[in-house]
Amino acid sequence: MEETQGKFILMIQKKGALQMQSKMKALVTHGAHDYRLEEVDRPSAGEGEMIIKVEGCGICAGDLKAFKGGSVFWGDGSAPPYLEVPAIGGHEFVGYIVEMGPGTDKKKTYGIADTDLKVGDRVAVEQIAPCGTCRYCKEGRYHLCVPHNVYGFKNYLNGGFAEYARLTKESLVYKIPEDMPLERALLIEPYACSMHAIDRAAICKDDIVVISGAGCLGLGMITAARKRNPKCLIALDLNEERLKKAKEFGCDITIDPNRESLKDKIMELSDGYGCDVYIEATGHPSSVKQGLDIIRKAGRFIEFSLFLEPVTCDWSVIGDGKELDMYGVSLSYGCFPDTIKGLYTGELMSDGVVSHKFALSDYEAAFEQSGKGTDSVKVVFTFE
Incomplete structure (x- = not known):
């Protein structure tokens, strides 16, 4: 784990090399059963935004049901589908901040997310990017946000099935300990739910x-x-x-x-x-x-x-x-801080929950394993 973290820090320090990397590998959703590993443009940080180098991303049951064509994502013909394509899936991801746009210190946080962030910090992000203006956001119940924009299901809000991810100015971002094992860190989002x-x-x-x-x-x-x-x-x-x-x-x-x-x-x-x-x-x-x-x-x-x-x-x-x-129950309202602490200290048990790790290039096998329901619990992608 220390060796992996060292690679990330070294990569962050070499900002010139980072800026030259204009492309990245990503798993792009084009439709039900139509996911493709592609080389796409690496995102850059705008006003209030951050770019993270993704360490890993879990496959959620929602990701799997979207892949299988569930009507909750693709619609039943009576309304537009929730999932907007092309999109990069994945909302259970963690990584290191490698770029920060201007005004990042003015992010809205609802009193729970971290604001003193800097390049090099290891972070987790809530799955929803709340609008901040609807009734529920104004009441503090951001998880019920009317637009309900969740990472990986909107084509402006690409998720962690990629080497890099852009965290929008609305995102709720949390620092996580450097020495937290990746297998625990990748359980932050599901355990918070x-x-x-x-x-x-x-x-x-x-x-x-x-x-x-x-x-x-x-x-x-x-x-x-x-x-x-x-x-x-x-x-x-x-x-x-x-x-x-x-x-x-x-x-x-x-x-x-x-x-x-x-x-x-x-x-x-x-x-x-x-x-x-x-x-x-x-x-x-x-x-x-x-x-x-x-x-x-x-x-x-x-x-x-x-x-x-x-x-x-x-x-x-x-x-x-x-x-x-x-x-x-919808999402993980206010639960990220206690979940991060509980997983880090071991108060929340997690040994053996991450059962399978795959490279992004093996996404077909990863989805197959995740959908079996036997011989696995949590299937994740990891980036070396």
Whole structure:
């Protein structure tokens, strides 16, 4: 790790050589199933902007679903698609600042991001670049920004599937420790989203909490939820290796719903009432219906996932049936600082979550591995 950091610092110091490099390799999105490794112009920093040399970038479930043609990204014909092409994907990235435009010290920060940044700093960036002018931004709830511009999905906001990335003046940028292992640094963005889900769940010490899905995001939720010390923390997954990791990260009980009766087990643990909190983190419709079935009356249902297509369920359960509190979760509102600290100190467990590393040139294999759902948790690109 020290050798890699030294290379970055040496490269930054040789600014003349950097300025001469006018091209870079990038994975460019042209359409669903149409991603191409190309040589493109390296970005330069304008007013309030920064250029970072990308160290690595994780592949998010959203990236994968965009690649597969999910209508949430490409539209269903009734409205323009969210994803604007050509674009460079990736929003789970970290890197070193190599260029700063004028006025960078006047960036809007919403009171949470760092402002004392300089060339050579190692940084992470939130996935959203909030507009600063809509109702939600003015209220401080920047993660709900109406334009909702997220790195990698807009052609003016290119992401980390490239050697360099331009951080716009709206971006929320955070310094990260030089000695934080890259495998931890690349979990900052997904774990911050996980932490926001746990914040929304408002877990109490007497709660029976079920987290459905023990992938990267589910594991992030598990390690964050363990800090809240609930009465019983339960993970659900169909993958035995992920359930083992969930147990290692602090779950009291792990369950494969295909191997045993989930409802019977939850009712046994809860004196027949059901779980107090159910967090849906799989993106599969069956997990939604399953949660509505096992949650108690007046329970808290947390919907985190992004689905390929619309999901249907019996809404009468939510109202007349159980009077549930339903909470959505969007992005990572205010969670980057605590996530960076927790990952750095090890308070948030992360060993083994980054399971596969690929060069950008091997993007087809990386997407294939990420989509398997077995033998991997978090798949990332790294740049040497």
